[in-house]
Amino acid sequence: MAHGLIDTVKGDFPLLAQGPDRRRLVYLDSAASSQKPRAVLDAMDNYYETTHANVHRGVYRLAEEATAAFEGARAKVARFIGAPSAAGVVFTKNATEAINLVAHSYGRRCLPAGKAILLTEMEHHANLVPWLMLAEERDVELRYLPVADDGRLVLDDLDRLLDGVGLVSVTAMSNVLGTLNPIRRLADAAHAVGAVMLVDGSQYVPHLPTDVTDMGCDLLAFTGHKMCGPTGIGVLWGREELLDSMPAFLGGGEMITDVRLDGWKPNVLPWKFEAGTPPIAEAVGLGAAVDYLTAMGMDAVRRHEVELTTYALSTLAERHGDDLTVFGPADPEARGGVLSFAYQGIHPHDLSQVLDETGVCIRAGHHCAKPLMRRMGVNATARASFYVYNDESDVDALSEGLLSASKFFS
C-alpha cells in the first residue's frame, strides 16, 4: 500500500481532517462525488478575490486575466486526457449534459437515418435516458450489450449487434460494479462498421491514467466533481473534425460569430458548444484538481486503488464470509475501487443508516442504474467506493460497521 502517498493526502482535504470536536469521518462515497483538496478551494477563492470578470468579453486587463485563467484550465484538462489540442475540450455543466449535448446534436442531426445505437445494460441513467428520449423523437433502434453474472460485458454477439449501428456509447467503468470495459476493442469494432464511439468516462477519468488516443474513442464525457474538482463543471472532449461537423447545442452568447435578425453563424470550437457565461471559477477549480492529481501521478492513484480494493475484497470476504456478496469482477485489476454489495439480506438503506452512526458514509440505492439492478435481480445495493484519501482503516471501519448492523437487525 502506498502509505507515503496517503499519509500526505488525507491532510489535504479539509472536510476529512479530524478536528477535536469532530467524529472520525470515513468517506466511502467518492463514486457519487469526491471531496475537495485545499488547493482546489484556494484556487477558486483566489480567482474570485483577484481575477474575476466575464471571459471573452472585456478588453481591460482583469477580463484578459480571467480569460487566461479559464482557457488555461481548458489546456490543463486537454493535457490530462492526452487530447491533441484544447479546441476539442468543451466545458459543460457535468457529464450528463455532455452526453445530452451529443444526443441532441449528433443524435438528432448527424446520425444517419436507419442507423441504430448500441449501449450496454450497465449504463448509468445519464447514458440511457438521453438516448431513450431520442428514440421517442426519431425512429432509432437502441441495442444493448448484455452483462454477464460476473459483471463483465458479454461480447460474443458484438459483430451481430454492431451491424447497422451508427453510434456506440459505453461507460469505461461501471459506477455500480466497478467493471473496467474493453473500450479500445469496442472503439475499434465500432469504427470498423463506421460508427462513432462515445465513452462515458465519469468513473474512469478520476481514477485511471486517461489518453483519448489510446482509448480510440471519438467522444469522451466526464465530470469535475468526481475528480477533486467542484460541482457544476463537466467536459465533453471530441475529435475536432467530428465536433466541427456537429450542429450547436444550446444557443446564446459566446457560441456565435455573427447574429442578424434573420440568422446566425456559429463560433469555432470549442466555444460553439459553450452558450452563455460559462462556469469560470469552476473551470479554474477543475484546472487545480487536474494539477493536484497530476502531481500525485495517475499511475500512483490507480496503484493505490488496486491495492486498497485487493485489501477490501480479501478482508471483507475473510471477516464476513457468506454473509457478504460483492457484485462485479473478482479480479482487482479488472475493476475500479467501487464495491457494490449485499449483506445478510439487510436492506441497503438500513445498512447505510447504521453505518452512519459510526461515521461511515456509503451509498445505498439503485445508483442511477435501474436496468442493471433488474439484471442483477436486486432493487438496491449498498456501495462503498474509494479514492486517493481512503486507506485500510476505512475498510476496517466499514467491516466493523457491518457487524453493528448485523447485531441490530438479526
Next chain:
Amino acid sequence: MSLEDLYREIILDHYRNPRNRGDLPSPPALRMEGFNPLCGDEVVLYVDVEDGDRVTDIRISGQGCSISQSSASMMSAAVKGRTAAEARGLIRAFKAMMSIHEHRLDGDGREVAEVVAPDPEIKLGDLEALRGVVKFPVRIKCATLSWNTLAQALDEAQSTWAQSTWAQSTRANPGQGPSPSNEVEGA
C-alpha cells in the same frame, strides 16, 4: 437522536413478520404500484374496496427497507375493514405526523406551511412508533411510500366505482344518472 429512536422494537417486529403480505386476485382487487425513485424500492398494494367505500381486504408485496416495509405492514393492519373516508383520515394523520404539509405562498411571496390538522379522534396506535423517522428526513419517503400508494388506490377504486354506478344508473334511468365527479366528491 439515536438509532433506537428510528428502529423501535415494534418497527423491527413488523419488518421481520410483515402482516398482510402477499397478493389478491386482481381483478376484482385493485392493484397499485408505488416507487421510491430515491432508492428503487417498490411496493405493490392489492386492495378490495367494497362498493367503492370499504377496504375489506388488503395485501402488500414488493421490496423495501425496514422503514418502508414496517410502515406498509402497520398501515395494512390499520386500514383493513375501514371505510375509505376513515382510511383517508388515517393517511392525513400519518402524513401530518411525518411533518408533511401542503405549502403555499403567502401574500408577501414567502412560503408558509399549511398544517392540515388531523382529526383528533383518529388514533394512530402502533403507527406512533414511526414518529422517530421525522428526525431522519431522508427516510420520510420510505415511511410514506405505501401511504401515498394507498391514497392513489383509493382514488382509483372510488373513481372506477363512480363510473360503474353511473353506467348502471344511466342504463336503468337514461339521463338521470349522477355524474362521476359528484360520486367521487361525495365519497
